[in-house]
Amino acid sequence: MKQVTFTLSATDGMARRGRIDTPRGEINTPAFMPVGTAGTVKAMYPEQVRDTGADILLGNTYHLMLRPGAERVASLGGLHTFMNWERPILTDSGGFQVMSLAKLRKLTERGVTFKSHIDGSAYELTPERSIEIQTLLDSDIIMQLDECIALPAERKEMERAMELSIRWADRSKTAFNNQQNRMLFGIVQGGDDAELRSRSAAGLQSIGFDGYSIGGLAVGEPQEVMFRVLSDITPELPADKPRYLMGVGKPDDILGGIERGVDMFDCVHPTRAGRHGHAYTRFGVINLKNARHRDDHRPLDEASPNPNCRRWSRAYLHHLVKTEEILGAMVLSQINLAYYQELTARARAAIEAGRMTDFAAETRAAWAAGDL
Numbered sequence: 001m002k003q004v005t006f007t008l009s010a011t012d013g014m015a016r017r018g019r020i021d022t023p024r025g026e027i028n029t030p031a032f033m034p035v036g037t038a039g040t041v042k043a044m045y046p047e048q049v050r051d052t053g054a055d056i057l058l059g060n061t062y063h064l065m066l067r068p069g070a071e072r073v074a075s076l077g078g079l080h081t082f083m084n085w086e087r088p089i090l091t092d093s094g095g096f097q098v099m100s101l102a103k104l105r106k107l108t109e110r111g112v113t114f115k116s117h118i119d120g121s122a123y124e125l126t127p128e129r130s131i132e133i134q135t136l137l138d139s140d141i142i143m144q145l146d147e148c149i150a151l152p153a154e155r156k157e158m159e160r161a162m163e164l165s166i167r168w169a170d171r172s173k174t175a176f177n178n179q180q181n182r183m184l185f186g187i188v189q190g191g192d193d194a195e196l197r198s199r200s201a202a203g204l205q206s207i208g209f210d211g212y213s214i215g216g217l218a219v220g221e222p223q224e225v226m227f228r229v230l231s232d233i234t235p236e237l238p239a240d241k242p243r244y245l246m247g248v249g250k251p252d253d254i255l256g257g258i259e260r261g262v263d264m265f266d267c268v269h270p271t272r273a274g275r276h277g278h279a280y281t282r283f284g285v286i287n288l289k290n291a292r293h294r295d296d297h298r299p300l301d302e303a304s305p306n307p308n309c310r311r312w313s314r315a316y317l318h319h320l321v322k323t324e325e326i327l328g329a330m331v332l333s334q335i336n337l338a339y340y341q342e343l344t345a346r347a348r349a350a351i352e353a354g355r356m357t358d359f360a361a362e363t364r365a366a367w368a369a370g371d372l
């Protein structure tokens with residue numbers, strides 16, 4: 001009996017409100033998933049990540065297989081125990097990070113061999129090994145191994161990578177061996193070509209997965225291309241399975257993804273932007289490196305439900321950022337993650353109330369009019 005299940009509870013246009021139930025807790029969708037690449041959401045205690053409203057966070061096969069090693073994490077009780085996060089974890093399969101980080105990569109039908117970007121040691125990642133690593137980590141939602149290519153790309157290249165990813169999807173499903181305590185997602189590829197995307201979606205559904213990720217986006221294409229691909233492909237995915245848009249994105253990307261039927265999102269942007277002095281508020285993003293803030297005693301947003309948006313002056317946050325004090329990264333990471341969770345929580349409520357169109361218009365108007 002599958003112990004991880006998805007329930008769709010409301011729709012409004014293409015937007016969906018749902019819930020994934022797992023043995024480690026529920027995931028309310030649309031969901032934003034903070035990225036904890038190497039077993040930590042940078043500059044945040046796990047309790048703080050939960051307090052922002054996150055139901056689930058991400059780990060990464062590539063980083064964890066290099067350091068500290070999947071077998072070592074398993075011997076220490078699995079990733080949840082290792083990092084003191086007892087709620088759900090989703091892990092990526094590692095192929096995307098190999099292609100973007102590793103050295104001396106060699107991709108064949110069997111998988112990908114590479115040298116660690118840390119110490120140059122040699123590794124091989126196959127669909128089977130990726131499933132084994134994610135199982136050793138005891139992840140609750142795991143990904144097939146896939147090949148993601150940057151855009152723009154020649155159609156033949158997009159077709160080759162998409163067809164390889166379907167063959168790897170089949171091997172991933174076999175290696176998964178119908179585990180009941182976690183979900184396995186297939187990953188739709190096909191670049192910006194509608195016919196290739198349709199073939200990928202159909203091929204994955206003939207294999208059968210617990211959920212469907214939309215990969216191959218947020219790889220250099222304009223937002224309108226990403227939105228077109230989403231509008232075309234989400235109606236071709238099963239309505240009763242979760243849809244996860246990988247690596248996306250900024251708040252306006254997420255709002256547009258929700259409007260086009262996406263249930264799950266992840267991105268390093270909120271925490272990375274926080275470490276670089278950018279604060280996300282309901283008025284939009286504020287660059288606290290800018291000298292105009294150095295005498296500004298106002299808080300970021302005195303009406304915010306987040307105490308961190310009320311208790312610090314912009315002048316002080318500017319000072320922390322300019323002096324590269326660790327507290328700056330801590331405060332702004334929390335502010336940004338809390339904003340992303342507030343955005344998705346308000347979207348869930350809007351879908352339940354049948355007012356997604358109004359919510360999206362109000363949110364975009366606030367971004368446009370914001371007094372930054």
Ligand SMILES: CCCSCc1cc(N)cc2c(=O)[nH]c(N)nc12
Pocket residue numbers: 035037058059060092093094095096143146147148187214215216217218219246247248266
């Ligand atoms: C921890 C990071 C998760 S998302 C990484 C990611 C990001 C983006 N943008 C695309 C892809 C993709 O096509 N496939 C895979 N496996 N991962 C992708």
